[in-house]
Amino acid sequence: MAAMTDRPIKVLIAKPGLDGHDRGAKVLARGLRDEGFEVIYTGLRQTPEMIVTAALQEDVDVVGLSILSGAHMTLLPKITAGLHAEGLDDVLVTAGGIIPDDDVPALKKAGVAGVFGPGTTIAQVAEFIRANVRSRAGA
Amino acid sequence: MTTPTTTPAAERGRDLADRARAGERRALARLLTEVEDRSAVGEAALRGLYPLAGAAHLVGVTGAPGAGKSTLVAALIAEARKSGRPVAVLAIDPSSPITGGALLGDRVRMQAYAGDRDVFIRSMASRGHAGGLAAATVAAAAVFDAVGFPLVLIETVGTGQAEVEVAAIADTTVVVQAPEMGDEVQAIKAGLLEVADIVVVNKGDRPGAQRAAAQLRAMLTVGAAQDRSAVAAGRPVPKRPDVLLATALTGDGVAELLAALDRRAAARQSATDGGEAAATRRARARAQIEGILGERVRARLAGAATATEMGALVDAVAAHALDPYAAADRALDLLAGHVGVG
Numbered sequence: 001m002a003a004m005t006d007r008p009i010k011v012l013i014a015k016p017g018l019d020g021h022d023r024g025a026k027v028l029a030r031g032l033r034d035e036g037f038e039v040i041y042t043g044l045r046q047t048p049e050m051i052v053t054a055a056l057q058e059d060v061d062v063v064g065l066s067i068l069s070g071a072h073m074t075l076l077p078k079i080t081a082g083l084h085a086e087g088l089d090d091v092l093v094t095a096g097g098i099i100p101d102d103d104v105p106a107l108k109k110a111g112v113a114g115v116f117g118p119g120t121t122i123a124q125v126a127e128f129i130r131a132n133v134r135s136r137a138g139a
Numbered sequence: 140m141t142t143p144t145t146t147p148a149a150e151r152g153r154d155l156a157d158r159a160r161a162g163e164r165r166a167l168a169r170l171l172t173e174v175e176d177r178s179a180v181g182e183a184a185l186r187g188l189y190p191l192a193g194a195a196h197l198v199g200v201t202g203a204p205g206a207g208k209s210t211l212v213a214a215l216i217a218e219a220r221k222s223g224r225p226v227a228v229l230a231i232d233p234s235s236p237i238t239g240g241a242l243l244g245d246r247v248r249m250q251a252y253a254g255d256r257d258v259f260i261r262s263m264a265s266r267g268h269a270g271g272l273a274a275a276t277v278a279a280a281a282v283f284d285a286v287g288f289p290l291v292l293i294e295t296v297g298t299g300q301a302e303v304e305v306a307a308i309a310d311t312t313v314v315v316q317a318p319e320m321g322d323e324v325q326a327i328k329a330g331l332l333e334v335a336d337i338v339v340v341n342k343g344d345r346p347g348a349q350r351a352a353a354q355l356r357a358m359l360t361v362g363a364a365q366d367r368s369a370v371a372a373g374r375p376v377p378k379r380p381d382v383l384l385a386t387a388l389t390g391d392g393v394a395e396l397l398a399a400l401d402r403r404a405a406a407r408q409s410a411t412d413g414g415e416a417a418a419t420r421r422a423r424a425r426a427q428i429e430g431i432l433g434e435r436v437r438a439r440l441a442g443a444a445t446a447t448e449m450g451a452l453v454d455a456v457a458a459h460a461l462d463p464y465a466a467a468d469r470a471l472d473l474l475a476g477h478v479g480v481g
Contacts, residue, residue: 007176008239008240008241008264029242030242032240033235033238033240033241033242034235034238034240035238035240036235036238036239036240037240038234038240038241038243038264039240039241039242039243040243040244040246040262041242041243041244041246041247042246042247042250043246043247043250046250047253049253049254050250050253052253053252053253053254054246054250054253054260056164056165056168057164057168057259057260057261058168058246058261058262059168059169059171059172086165087165088165
């Protein structure tokens with residue numbers, strides 16, 4: 001099938017779980033907007049089901065998950081499993097926030113393609129997305 | 140020339156349309172993307188779906204940024220779901236004129252329906268289109284209509300005084316106002332309030348909300364005698380909207396709003412609205428044809444057969460060697476000369 005056309009890359013930015021604030025996610029959302037992406041922002045305290053539904057309905061290219069609470073080993077695999085169950089295997093999943101290095105291999109195995117810790121620049125995130133966003137095949 | 144029935148794009152479009160109609164949500168989402176991108180696949184799908192659309196009530200929800208449009212839409216979803224009705228939402232937010240990026244944040248208020256297959260919410264970036272909508276909004280609404288959503292809520296970009304395009308494509312236009320949005324003089328200016336079928340004064344629990352609603356009612360609902368003489372003389376008659384008070388956050392007044400919408404939908408179906416629905420449909424049809432016509436004219440002019448001549452016209456006008464009116468006439472002649480060729 002055809003590769004990505006010149007339409008904007010669509011990114012869902014979501015915060016799973018019970019984090020108390022979303023300043024970082026909002027800064028990232030706004031930064032990706034400035035990179036020319038169409039960013040759908042869904043706010044705090046999202047369940048895996050909410051995130052999967054939003055990714056499906058919005059037909060996004062990328063799901064970016066921000067998590068500070070420490071529940072990433074529980075929540076992120078639930079989200080990737082949910083995306084898989086809906087057939088959304090061509091969606092690129094990335095995560096950011098407070099995620100210890102030791103957890104990264106397991107998350108990658110669960111389908112999280114990129115993990116970004118504190119200090120990552122928005123330009124780095126955008127570059128990773130541009131380099132790894134998958135071309136649309138079938139549906 | 141292409142025959143739209145046999146190309147791979149047409150086949151893919153028909154396949155997506157069939158699967159979306161069969162209830163496959165992923166196919167519906169992908170189809171909306173094709174329509175939003177105004178691709179050949181989307182066009183093929185719409186050609187098949189258009190005859191199946193026309194039953195849904197398309198409700199535009201518009202108003203200034205922060206008036207509470209998204210919260211009101213969320214409250215309307217909740218109210219409609221009480222009676223089991225499926226609801227589709229198109230939520231439009233502006234694209235950056237500089238980078239083309241967009242931040243689509245309307246879903247924040249509408250995330251309570253994740254497990255509910257009969258609620259489908261789709262955000263759309265305006266992608267350079269002015270007027271409070273995206274260029275593909277009317278087509279996306281037709282897709283929801285054709286796949287069986289009886290109620291389609293179209294939330295516009297936060298508007299100023301005169302982004303009134305939604306009124307041309309919606310059956311019913313709801314204008315959301317916050318209480319502190321101005322005095323009686325704002326209410327009698329031409330523009331946004333003039334296209335309202337229903338005005339909702341939101342945040343009804345704020346001080347002054349009752350008074351704002353009363354003022355709007357007084358300013359917007361007068362004029363029955365004047366309307367009669369306008370009708371007699373064949374002059375256009377302004378809309379006389381209902382003014383409702385609501386608190387979207389608590390749901391107060393939302394049942395009344397949905398009831399008012401349903402009355403309009405019923406009047407539309409039984410043609411007891413004095414021809415208003417038919418006029419709206421004609422306006423929508425005309426807007427669609429003209430929109431597509433404009434796109435096709437631009438595409439033809441950019442096509443290989445005319446691009447060189449068009450470039451020469453642009454150069455001549457830029458150098459003030461030719462006036463733009465004459466250039467436009469020549470461009471039309473070019474198109475006429477290339478019909479069936481390009």
